[in-house]
Amino acid sequence: MSLSIPISHLALRRMTNDPAFQVDTAQRVKRLPPYLFGKINKRIYEKRTAGDDVIELGMGNPTDPPQDLVIEKLTEAAQDPRNHRYSKSNGIASLRREVGAKYFKKYGVRIDPESEAIVCLGSKEGFSHMCLALMGPGDTAVVPAPYFPVHVYAVALAGANAISLDVSNSDKFLSDIAYTCETLYPKPKLLILCYPHNPSAVVVEQAFYDEVVKLAKRYNLMVISDFAYADVAFDGYKPPSFLASEGAIDVGVEFTTMSKGYNMAGWRVGFCCGNREMIQALATIKGYYDYGMFQAIQIAAIMALRHTDAAVEQQSLIYQSRRDALCDGLSRLGWQDARPKAGMFVWQPIPEPWRSRMSTMDFAMMLLEEGNVAVSPGSGFGPAGEGFLRMSLVENEARLRQAVRQIRACLKEAEGKYNEVEGAAFAPAAVESQS
Template sequence: MFGRINNSLYQKRRAGDDVIDLGMGNPSDPPDPIVIQKLQDAAADPGNHGYSKSNGIANLRREVAGKYHRKYGVRLDPETEIISCLGSKEGFSHMCLALMGPGDTAMIPSPYFPVHMYGVILASGNVVALDVADPNKFLRNVAYTCENLMPTPKVLIVNYPHNPSSAVIEPDFFVEVVRLAKRYGFMVIHDFAYADVAFDGYMPPSFLTAPGAKDVGVEFTTMSKGYNMAGWRVGFCAGNADMIRGLGTIKGYYDYGMFQAIQIAAIIALRETEANVEKQSQIYQGRRDVLVGGLRRLGWAVEPPKAGMFVWAKVPEPWSSSMSTMDFAMKLLEEGNVAVSPGSGFGAAGEGYLRMSLVENEHRLRQAVRQIAKCLG
């Protein structure tokens, strides 16, 4: 589905069309110049070009531990409770391989980011998808699934701020997750990819702040979003030492770690550019306001997200009744030169919605709204 959108986008751009891409959440802003300079300096050092440790160099893991303590008050042992990944997506997929096998079941959020589904499937596991629209209902469904499925689920995957819907939760949600995990014996994986992108004073809570969280689970974070380092592939997993050890074993078979110059530059990013991360959130908030305001003026029912890089918009009438979400997305692309992600690409629960990314600047977002208006007449 996304392949069809991307192929059409590529063909139109190749033909000279100016397509505004609101599909993939691929940051368009650069990292801080001091981070780029550090990468250049480190790459010039011949000592940084050999194989690195698959779990990441010690100083980088210490810096991650420092951020967790400063921002969340969470203490982590960088030797046993943190591991570096080639982006959080790689780490998540390999964690599934470490934890799951034939006959094992994972509970995942619905609609779902594709790797949350297919990471489990590629590990030969089964999936039960639970609606994220209402956090309390989600938790009740977790308990119901554990009470009624035999054998009981092995893993719960949670993802807040949620991709694609931008749903958010408060800290007490994770307190209940830990309680349920201890009661029913499942492990928890929290995908915290949008930890650094939040608006209107909202602060996304870390799963690891919940009492007992490290007893039952781990959390994945990334430098792709707030630090604008998506192509660098820098992610981390933190939490339960046994789960971290399992991930490290799998990674030891699959990779030799991250290019060391990138790790050294990532240390500088974590240590010296936190203020820029906050500024980047403000930039995304401005873009959110432009896109949400523009769509509302067109009569779309859309709520401003509190966090994340996306607007989750309901397809308006009469198109929602007359065509599929995929067909509507193709209409916007073919007739309006605006690429979006059809909600159905995130599972059946996404049908009737579009995911629009906030990676374009405000001028381009206003242009996108004008082109959508013209396309829909």
């Protein structure tokens, strides 16, 4: 006995893939390039599915948990039925006040929590929506190069254009900004900064921001400071806040996050503070797009900001030990010591002869395929990243040392194969010359 099941017209069309129906995506989507890390992520998944133990040094995805008291507060707040209703899109007042308190205690900056602070669903969401609020067709933003992808593509999704300037030398970067504002017409509308810089780990002092404020006022340039790694610094270095420079609040805003130092990446808790007109523009966009963050998470975030300063400092020490374990190991392999002063990444130049032999993407794929070590190829952060790898510090010290051993074995084997190929290429010519 057979059972006949009717197939709907929709299902039939999907099965036959009717060529008469064309999906024409928006121009803003068509402007986006292929996701460069997609190939690596797909291969990591395939290898892990096959049982391979891949050491993941590509994504800065914290592996350490938040403090127990923060999780306990989340559990308690989730038991309150009132916290399951829609929340305010700009965040509850108590959380915004706590953010203001942190800015005053840590940087000496006074923030009005009512008009100069807003809560975001992670700083990445806030940054993207701020670009949507400020930029449009014909507008231009200046971004650092190499660039964290969202700094360019959030601008593109807003319909605007991005000009990337080399960030490796801070004085030259400032000079290049001024030159771009002098020579480009219409002038850039927005300057995007990111210190400690992702991916290159470049850091600055407060005097740098003082000069940025002067440039912004001279050229009527709005500023967004992406301060995602504010809480992760080493060897006594203290990352400065853009908002601590005199007049900064007149020209820009700063995004911070609880993803890094507080180990709350999946919670998606971010903040934007600064210029009230820019904050209001972001609030307007968010009012149309979301109903705010789950209130229980916001209540737990208050506890984290209020009571876990010592734990955040300890987390920096943990990352510092991991940095040393990775950089010491790579130095023993003969690689350049690229020890960062802050952030969760080592921006590592690829050593010769590999840098001359193959592209950064090919080198990264070789480490993944033959060494089971996943890294981010620098070319994923724009042309300025070619020749570099970004290696995260989220794994523990033992895993990082194991990663170095696997990289060493991978390159030793690859060198042997390369020499065999080179030898085979020259052998016939050598025989012919002797005959």
